[in-house]
Amino acid sequence: MLSPEDNDVLTRTGAGTPMGELFRRFWQPVLLSQELPERDGPPVRVKVLGEDLIAFRDTEGRVGLLDPVCPHRGANLFFGRNEECGIRCAYHGWKFDVEGRCVDLPTMPPESRFRDKVRAGAYPTREWGDLVWAYLGPDGSEPPLPEIEFAVLPPSHRFVSKKLQQCNWAQACEGAIDTAHFSFLHMPVWSARDGIEAAVSRSSVDEERTRWMRDDPRPQFYVVPHDVGFVAGAARKANGNDLYWRIAQYMLPNHALTPNAFPGENIHCQTWVPITDEQCWVFCASWNPDRSLTDAERTGFRAGRSVHAEVDAHWVPLRNRDNDYLIDRVDQKRRTFTGIQGVSEQDAMIQDSQGLIANRAREHLGPTDIAIIDFRKLILRAARELGAGTEPAAARNAAGYRVRGGSIVADAGLSFAETMVKRFGDSLGRVRV
Amino acid sequence: MLSPEDNDVLTRTGAGTPMGELFRRFWQPVLLSQELPERDGPPVRVKVLGEDLIAFRDTEGRVGLLDPVCPHRGANLFFGRNEECGIRCAYHGWKFDVEGRCVDLPTMPPESRFRDKVRAGAYPTREWGDLVWAYLGPDGSEPPLPEIEFAVLPPSHRFVSKKLQQCNWAQACEGAIDTAHFSFLHMPVWSARDGIEAAVSRSSVDEERTRWMRDDPRPQFYVVPHDVGFVAGAARKANGNDLYWRIAQYMLPNHALTPNAFPGENIHCQTWVPITDEQCWVFCASWNPDRSLTDAERTGFRAGRSVHAEVDAHWVPLRNRDNDYLIDRVDQKRRTFTGIQGVSEQDAMIQDSQGLIANRAREHLGPTDIAIIDFRKLILRAARELGAGTEPAAARNAAGYRVRGGSIVADAGLSFAETMVKRFGDSLGRVRV
């Protein structure tokens, strides 16, 4: 449990809040690059960390991220015209470039230098891993971009998407760090009594993993900090003397890697970017370090496989808070533990259900919750240290983000560190460059 | 009129408010039994008196009414799985029975007794008269169930329904106590000038009653208190030396019987249960003390006759605040006084129209409003006495709720008490057991 004060610090990300300031020290994804497909194309609205912005791709292909309020009379630049390396306000034609400089001011005489005094608010942007990233922090202090593996691989090896989530960022992020919930939330239902053995899984390998998760709802957790966050391993009893390890990565401030991948399987990352404190965008990436993704894999991700959701044209999941995730109570009785289709949607349902902003004052935490406890400690400490003047070192440790998560079946005699080395070649899951 | 302070006491029913505490001393209907048709069926959301709850019927047929917030991490038990005498949280499998006891806690070792310390909030429930009733008051102080006549009769003799009303409970309840409004709100229109004699009524008996109500919009009111509320008689001039009496019953805190039934006719009860202070559920019951209801009567009630409304699948009246009750202004000009179809809908319209919470500070009350004045005095006194430590006696007087309301045509020479004895065999309308 968390005090109401700590819960506020954890969940509030507006400008000037401790967590809001911490987020503003890190590059944040704000759009898929594909949302700005063409030069001089339509500007789009962006809302992140409580700030209303517009983005546009200029004639040179650069992405501008501006305060939409025209400095002249406050008309919204969203309705402006994106033309010749700048966006022109539709009211009186004032024009601004991607850095917010006023490049034309037709209501003033040509000799006037007034335009040198006028600027539109603008944030630096970069494109990285098919995403548009922005830096909303103090001027001139942009850190390097985080080298999360999907972003440094060739485009052929990755798939990215985004989806709306209708709750605070932190409880959604906690859901990814908490791998104990796999024993229930994503499980098929079985019942000796009814003679039903749900066959959600396709292969005997999947069936085996499912059985291990079902049969051990109390995984043993190990959390080891590293330069940009921590690695969290959860060990369940497998066959014989083996343990079935599921190992997640958490990276400051709002990234997590899923724990499912066995060697050779695809890896997945999710990043929760607050829109307001009551909803967030989840940027999702799937990749294979060793090969291009297949067309079938891409088709599956687009249809909502794995961390990706089945979304509408506005990136709103088809199964969402407003329609109770199309829960099917017959299905919940007979086939799956939730009656809700899709791993992503099951996660969203349970996380959303904790409230628009989860109240952590009434919780009763136990041994399977220690990764969550460590997450809160780590990020609250970072926010408070920043408030006291210490910048977060992780923000400048680009290479620190080159870590992997995944699964392995290993002898129970191995320590967590030994198991990590066996699985990843490194006790913290770091990828050798 | 009422002071703003008294109006607040009358209308606010959240936990800790004077009226909220009074309501919490009485069993309150919260669902139709038919809303939980099967054992181990889907849980349903319930909101009453401002509290968000879930209800489910367990394997043994018992109804649980729980705080939906799982004590573990706050996920909502509405999405849980109703299985083998308990509801299991979809996140990590914690399971609670109808009394809120934690009966399984799979994330803890089997030897752990932690689950003895963990409880879900739960309220006692009973099924009574085809309704699910709940007691939201202090632990262990459940009173007996109120013996309103429909609940003690065989199911064959009664019909129950519910409908949403989009205003505060108290003004809706007042509408049922105030029988003076029958001279206008539910009247057909007639006009010598236009030569229109609206023929809404079917029989000459109905026509006669309608004419009496039309011709005397100033009934003489008599209010006599009894153990659980009061009886309110309103006498209008009928033929010759006769009076046409319409006699309603009010029972603490939120029940009323309609005044229309002549001997042998069906009796109707309405109970206004606050959802929030700006909307309420109206639970409606119709019954015949002496015989089973006919199929035609049930069909009529289902279609919205009498106190019952024509509702959608969510118990929202088809004609409601959001669509101006489908008022037909031509109909209002030529046929009925409101242009709105249905007695229930006419009542809802006029009560809703007083505001989400009626402001009683601007009223101008007269002799035809004395039953309403007495209602306010009675319940405000009960709320204040409870605040001072005196529990409401009515809550424990189960048999006191066995009263009837109805109509009679009687000689003007008879007193109200004599008329009551003539109509019901008892001066207060009490039913002999």
Add this chain to the structure above:
Amino acid sequence: MLSPEDNDVLTRTGAGTPMGELFRRFWQPVLLSQELPERDGPPVRVKVLGEDLIAFRDTEGRVGLLDPVCPHRGANLFFGRNEECGIRCAYHGWKFDVEGRCVDLPTMPPESRFRDKVRAGAYPTREWGDLVWAYLGPDGSEPPLPEIEFAVLPPSHRFVSKKLQQCNWAQACEGAIDTAHFSFLHMPVWSARDGIEAAVSRSSVDEERTRWMRDDPRPQFYVVPHDVGFVAGAARKANGNDLYWRIAQYMLPNHALTPNAFPGENIHCQTWVPITDEQCWVFCASWNPDRSLTDAERTGFRAGRSVHAEVDAHWVPLRNRDNDYLIDRVDQKRRTFTGIQGVSEQDAMIQDSQGLIANRAREHLGPTDIAIIDFRKLILRAARELGAGTEPAAARNAAGYRVRGGSIVADAGLSFAETMVKRFGDSLGRVRV
């Protein structure tokens, strides 16, 4: 720019606010007469200046504008029956005439004089120029009606309409005073590079005006005060030594005439009446002083030409804030500066885009904004003078509203006053009676 305090005074119009009181000294249009087409027809809801009211046309054709709260028990008179020179409450039949007098009180004995003490709140109304005007100010101080030209002409010469605007009244009114925006907001797009010369205009005359506006986005402004507001002329370079003048009129507190009419062309007026401080009705009038409007002109206005918008049955523009005005980005790229259809809709878009209530603290104003600056000064001064006890003289100067706006091409050697005399026969645009 304006201080937050001044911005509040300018934009807040509820009862008791400085601007609200100023508005309440002037007759305000509240309905089109056609919204109350028949005697004894249905009452309609009216909300102006934050006040909820109902209007009805009685048996004699008079329009009542009443507080909808029945003085008896607070039921809403909107659901009442409009009959024989009064509206009768549907609850208990209390009846009120257009002046709010209680003319029937059936729940009281006929000899009671209680009804002399009971009144419904009522505001005086007049019909004038096919609009219903109301006076919401102090009792018994109604000024004369403003003699805006369309209202004093025969009905054949005018066309009136209304449209919802989804922002504060003041920024919308500013949009009409600011004629500098014609060089962008309503312009076609041209591009030497693409070889596109948009042909929005039909005639060579229109093309010439468009070219003058395009080529001179810095008109020279002249603002001259008069008895009821001011006249604002804006001069752009035309052919040779000529200037193209566009002359708007502003009349206290919320009327403006458009600057487009060359001699003989139709004149247009707009009046912004606050519903709340975040939306307003715009009453629009078009007229020709010298002749009846043609059927083609009326058809065009109905279809959304000029100041009139294409609206739905509730007077909501089809292209509005909620649907981004159906902006067509391809059209914006290739044909018009906004990609939005309709001059009225282009105005609404840019004004709405300043926010529900524009924040004037961040503006950067220049020489082309002086009419707006003068508007703010004038009306803020009037509001403050009223607060200090000085009634606005303009409110009683009915004839002062007989002014015209319009266009002229004149020699650059003429002063603004000389140009006004040349165009209107009067240096302030006053119409001789």
